[in-house]
Amino acid sequence: MIPAERKRGLLPLKMSFLTSWAIIPLLLGSVGVYSLYRLLQRLRSRAYIQDAVVVITGATSGLGKECAKVFYAAGSQLVLCGRNEESLEDVVRELNRMRKGSVKTHKPHKVIFDLSDVEAVSSAAKEIVKLVGNVDILINNAGISYRGTILNTKVSVDRMIMDINYFGPVALTKALLPSMIKNGRGHIVVISSVQGKISIPFRSAYAASKHATQAFFDCLRAEMADTDINVTVISPGYIQTNLSMNAVTDDGSKYGVTDKNTAEGRSPEDVAQIVLRAVGERKKEVLVAGVVPTLAVYLRTIAPKLFFAIMAARAKKERKLKNA
Numbered sequence: 648m649i650p651a652e653r654k655r656g657l658l659p660l661k662m663s664f665l666t667s668w669a670i671i672p673l674l675l676g677s678v679g680v681y682s683l684y685r686l687l688q689r690l691r692s693r694a695y696i697q698d699a700v701v702v703i704t705g706a707t708s709g710l711g712k713e714c715a716k717v718f719y720a721a722g723s724q725l726v727l728c729g730r731n732e733e734s735l736e737d738v739v740r741e742l743n744r745m746r747k748g749s750v751k752t753h754k755p756h757k758v759i760f761d762l763s764d765v766e767a768v769s770s771a772a773k774e775i776v777k778l779v780g781n782v783d784i785l786i787n788n789a790g791i792s793y794r795g796t797i798l799n800t801k802v803s804v805d806r807m808i809m810d811i812n813y814f815g816p817v818a819l820t821k822a823l824l825p826s827m828i829k830n831g832r833g834h835i836v837v838i839s840s841v842q843g844k845i846s847i848p849f850r851s852a853y854a855a856s857k858h859a860t861q862a863f864f865d866c867l868r869a870e871m872a873d874t875d876i877n878v879t880v881i882s883p884g885y886i887q888t889n890l891s892m893n894a895v896t897d898d899g900s901k902y903g904v905t906d907k908n909t910a911e912g913r914s915p916e917d918v919a920q921i922v923l924r925a926v927g928e929r930k931k932e933v934l935v936a937g938v939v940p941t942l943a944v945y946l947r948t949i950a951p952k953l954f955f956a957i958m959a960a961r962a963k964k965e966r967k968l969k970n971a
């Protein structure tokens with residue numbers, strides 16, 4: 648005879664045994680469905696990028712050069728943009744030396760212009776359309792950084808940073824957008840920064856240009872919502888490039904130092920792969936940052952007073968270090 652209490656306990660015991668076994672095919676099924684979903688997503692991404700006409704600004708170094716490599720290897724038809732023909736030719740030579748995989752690659756084009764010259768941007772856009780017809784993907788990558796105090800920085804320096812980082816990409820986007828709309832599809836990508844979301848001391852001009860970039864391209868995404876034009880904003884943290892070396896200071900002279908944060912940043916190869924994936928998956932925005940900068944971005948919205956206090960302490964500490 649089984650006592651009544653045991654009888655009562657037996658049913659849930661039996662059920663939990665059964666459900667634990669039933670969960671295995673359920674789990675396997677979910678893993679299978681997810682793997683199939685990922686495979687389809689990868690195939691769709693590959694088809695989107697292969698043979699696509701991709702324009703990359705700032706292709707001579709750093710992230711732009713690495714983007715050129717990953718899109719080239721993925722079979723895109725590249726238009727490499729830069730200020731210096733010889734540096735662009737070096738990149739083309741590097742692409743030619745790359746080991747060819749199974750994907751058919753295309754001979755890249757070069758277009759030389761300075762992004763801070765609006766007239767030059769407009770003629771460059773015409774040259775691009777003449778060379779390749781429709782542009783499928785525009786990667787606004789070129790940019791310059793800055794170090795200085797607001798008090799000592801000449802307005803001409805603020806303007807120069809805005810011209811290169813903001814008005815340049817805006818002008819190029821506006822020049823290529825009509826042909827994308829006419830063609831019925833297109834993709835505008837912009838490399839912003841964590842500093843497009845939070846401002847840190849002694850980066851006023853740079854952070855302002857990246858905040859403006861974020862705002863402009865968010866508006867563009869909304870305005871293009873009823874078309875087949877995608878907009879992707881990538882906001883990276885520190886990357887190991889020449890950005891700090893090439894940064895300008897408050898009087899417009901070159902900073903010329905590779906900062907510790909830059910040297911310890913992510914590799915540009917890794918970030919270029921993230922850009923490729925984000926474009927393939929038509930992501931709207933991607934924050935490419937570690938835990939602390941990511942927390943800082945959220946803190947700015949959730950607890951602004953605390954964020955401002957941390958930034959004030961940071962400014963004080965940096966000023967002290969400089970004066971020591």
Ligand SMILES: NC(=O)C1=CN([C@@H]2O[C@H](COP(=O)(O)OP(=O)(O)OC[C@H]3O[C@@H](n4cnc5c(N)ncnc54)[C@H](OP(=O)(O)O)[C@@H]3O)[C@@H](O)[C@H]2O)C=CC1
Nearest residue numbers: 705707708709710730761762789790840885886888889890
């Ligand atoms: N490195 C980092 O820590 C981070 C970088 N970013 C962003 O990534 C992007 C790429 O920078 P990164 O690769 O790091 O830095 P680099 O200095 O290595 O590359 C900058 C590129 O921009 C080009 N460029 C600069 N000024 C102009 C101009 N007036 N007209 C045309 N092209 C110009 C440079 O060309 P040239 O060779 O002629 O100088 C170069 O190709 C920038 O937008 C930057 O803000 C964002 C977050 C972090």
Ligand SMILES: CCCCCCCCCCCCCCCC(=O)OCC(=O)COP(=O)(O)O
Nearest residue numbers: 792793840841842883884885891940942943957
């Ligand atoms: C509760 C815990 C909260 C922790 C938040 C603490 C906030 C700490 C501040 C973090 C600041 C991160 C700044 C990141 C800046 C950055 O990654 O910029 C990328 C660039 O564009 C680099 O350009 P630069 O010229 O500045 O080298």
